[in-house]
Amino acid sequence: MVSADCLNHPIMPAHRYEQLVQSVVDYAIYMLDPTGHVVSWNAGAQRIKGYRADEVIGQHFSLFFTPQDCADGRPDHLLRQALDQGVAQDEGWRVRKDGTQFWALAALDVIRDDNGQIIGLAKVTRDITDRRESALQLDAVRAQLFQAQKLEALGQLTGGLAHDFNNMLTIIMSSARLALATQDPARTQRMLQHILEAGQRGIELTQQLLSFARHRKLDVASVAPADLVAATRGLLEHALPGSIKLKVLLQPDLPLIEVDAGQLQMVLLNLLFNARDAITGQGVIALTVDGVELTGEVDGLLGSFVRFQVQDSGEGIPADVIPRIFEPFFTTKPFGKGTGLGLSQVYGFARQSGGAICVDSEPGRGTCMQLYLPMYQDQTDSQPNR
């Protein structure tokens, strides 16, 4: 950034700096006096904001803010922050001369003279409207993919659930018939109890399904891994054949994590469905959850993480396939069996949550997928918020 030192640098005369700053067209670079009035203006500022130098020099920089931001005192707040802390950064809507708006990334740095006195501020603003729009579009696509994935997962779950509901209805019907036929009050009581239990189980199942299917925005909250695993297990039991055993191993007192619980549930289901699909005949899936300290060995991550491992005794993944498994639409499953979106959703979720996903697999020896998610930062002074 421009500093008073640079302006006096022996090998580059001040007018060269002036030329350099003037020729930059992608950034608006201008100076403010300590009260926030514009004192210099470059070509980029003219291009981005639409004002000529003679139109803005002497004006207060709140001219570039929206009326709402001005009413909220945002320009003054930024100026004060820069004067107090030496620097202030901001991202938000700014107004051009013609009244149109652009999304700006702005930095305000204090400039001091040789005695440390503040002589002004350097303001550098970049128009990142395009970048913001592509980020928003990416979010929208991700949300659509997430919905599509959820429907897919629901489809996988409902087959097993229909079977379970049938069993419950059979219990309810036969108990009711027996209760109607008997004269023994104690037997009637027992039958009614069976009906209640089967009905209760049905309610729990529909609630689990409904909470999973609900359309929700990314909803980040502190989540207790054990609760989430319990809910996922409840859903999954109906989607696993009897020949596959599910073992769940949870480290006691797992720390909270800060993620979207609905998405994490889907991520776990995706990993567990993949493990199920890799097993032909008898097999075991182990879901292990523990806390780990990372020092850069996994994707350069540092700090406390919760690790979810899904280990299966399935067919494993050939070495030449491993690099492709996280690609969207990559699948080795027959047409109609897989969309190839499961692991790309897992990957996107891990990255978005500040974590990572790793794979360890060998043909014939099964696969272990490891998902790392950052520990919730505020564990000491806040209660779990479920």
Ligand SMILES: Nc1ncnc2c1ncn2[C@@H]1O[C@H](COP(=O)(O)OP(=O)(O)OP(=O)(O)O)[C@@H](O)[C@H]1O
């Ligand atoms: N546990 C696993 N064991 C063996 N292969 C796996 C395992 N997990 C993923 N794969 C491989 O990675 C590919 C991509 O997985 P992904 O979950 O993205 O898609 P899919 O399972 O094929 O389809 P979808 O999840 O959309 O139903 C799979 O087709 C499979 O070849």
Ligand SMILES: [Mg+2]
């Ligand atoms: Mg899958």
